[in-house]
Amino acid sequence: MCLLSSENFHTIQDPSRVLSLCPAGETRIVVYIREHAAHIVSWYQQAIQSRNTAMSLDEFIEHHTLSLSGMIDGWVQAYGIENVIVRLYERPALRDGDIVADFCHLLDPRLARNLGGQTVASNPSIAGNLLFLKRVLNCFLTKEESQSVADEVAGLSGLDPTFSGKIAVGQNTINRIKFLCREDRAQLNERFSLKMKPRTTPIEGTAYPDYSRLAEDLKLIRKASREKKFKLESYLERMHEVIA
Numbered sequence: 001m002c003l004l005s006s007e008n009f010h011t012i013q014d015p016s017r018v019l020s021l022c023p024a025g026e027t028r029i030v031v032y033i034r035e036h037a038a039h040i041v042s043w044y045q046q047a048i049q050s051r052n053t054a055m056s057l058d059e060f061i062e063h064h065t066l067s068l069s070g071m072i073d074g075w076v077q078a079y080g081i082e083n084v085i086v087r088l089y090e091r092p093a094l095r096d097g098d099i100v101a102d103f104c105h106l107l108d109p110r111l112a113r114n115l116g117g118q119t120v121a122s123n124p125s126i127a128g129n130l131l132f133l134k135r136v137l138n139c140f141l142t143k144e145e146s147q148s149v150a151d152e153v154a155g156l157s158g159l160d161p162t163f164s165g166k167i168a169v170g171q172n173t174i175n176r177i178k179f180l181c182r183e184d185r186a187q188l189n190e191r192f193s194l195k196m197k198p199r200t201t202p203i204e205g206t207a208y209p210d211y212s213r214l215a216e217d218l219k220l221i222r223k224a225s226r227e228k229k230f231k232l233e234s235y236l237e238r239m240h241e242v243i244a
Contacts, residue, residue, distance in 0.1 A: 031075065086192045130157060168208060
């Protein structure tokens, strides 16, 4: 059996709970981890899109500790260090620059016949003013309400090229992440022989927010939401009534 998860298993607080499904001695764990800055910024974008997070990126960084070594250690304790493979999720570090090819090579090259070359539906991270407006809207939503429109918000990411992808992150923020995650990098190296180089340059992406076009982008989002009969429009109207 081959069990794949893109984002769910790393949130399990006690990996030993998986032993009944995937017994020790019959299971190997492959963990792909991203450089801290890339991980945290992506996590932030998803937290706004899928939940009612309304923090700025800098606030989010200060309030969310990222311990990749601690996450991996939970799997090591459950399955043993000899059964846990840790890889960097960076194209130059992957076989043929592809995570599927890399995974298949690690476990069983024959898997490539079933997993390789398949088209997978993308799950775009929202960005730009779409992300900013969802962040503002989150101040008026419960967690359940925010989760209920996450897919609708993702569905609006194609309205404009700036509505998906990466957000621009400045040098000061990158430096802060590098400093806060220094101990985790040391632990990754010491315990798992994984030498992760921290990002040292800004992340290029769309402006977040872009005030010069915010009003027009809001009109575009609301118009599309009405046409699609999205629940999101009722929440945007609620926000408008409160602040107008």
